[in-house]
Amino acid sequence: MLRFDFKGARTAGALPLLSALLTALLLTGCDFLGLGGGTTVDVVKPVTIHPEADLFAANAARSFSVTEGIVRDGRDTTFTEGLLQITALGDTMVGGKTLKRVTLASSPARNAALTQLGLNPARLLYDTAALPDPGPGLRFPDSPYVSWSLDTTVGDLRHVRRLNKVETIKAAGLNQQCWVFTDSVYWNALPVAKETYWMGATGLVKHRREWAGYAPAGMTGGTLWREVKASN
Secondary structure, three states, X not given: OOOOOOHHHOOOOHHHHHHHHHHHHHHOOOOOOOOOOOOOOOEOOOOOOOHHHHOOOOOOEEEEEEEEEEEEOOEEEEEEEEEEEEEEEEEEEEOOEEEEEEEEEEEOOOOOOOHHHOOOHHHEEOXXXXXXXXXXXXXXXXXXXXXXXXXXXXXXXXXXXXXXXXXXXXEOOEEXXXXXXXXXXXXXXXEEEEEEEEEEOOEEEEEEEEEEOOOOOOOOOOEEEEEEEEOO
């Protein structure tokens, strides 16, 4: 717990110093006032983010639950549950670059599966016939801080990614402290989707994507969503 002697700091020089200190702590996502609600953190957030290395640092075979549903008229309905598994098979040199070889098993098959695991397809070697749509290659900051942002266009879609906060969530039986990134996706300046990534010490902990105004066949209206969450 951080303690500061406010009474002794009542000088013209100390107040700007205090302001600068509090700002720095906010930008790093530090819970300096102890307002985290008393949640015990089992896995602290990483100082750096390297998704392709972090995901397999402790386990070469990772499993994720996949849930899909729709929010309509204030009600959240789940209609699909599945499993996504990814395994690292080592590194390979291709064209002077080191790529991590991976295999992916998904039931049912998922579009943009690699991107939704927080991975950049350009840094991986995989079976393109089995995974024709790995998703766009979007990056995370090597050294994260709250308010970091990225504005980029891939194909005909504009992606605006921002690091909003630090949050502790439960996944794989552990309370994991994560950097929380939000992606806003636009087509011709129209918002088409919103994605949220919870990035922790073991890579992606959770991903949620929402498509406003979309619905499966036989349904009308509502917001379609998909969640991917680490199981191990």
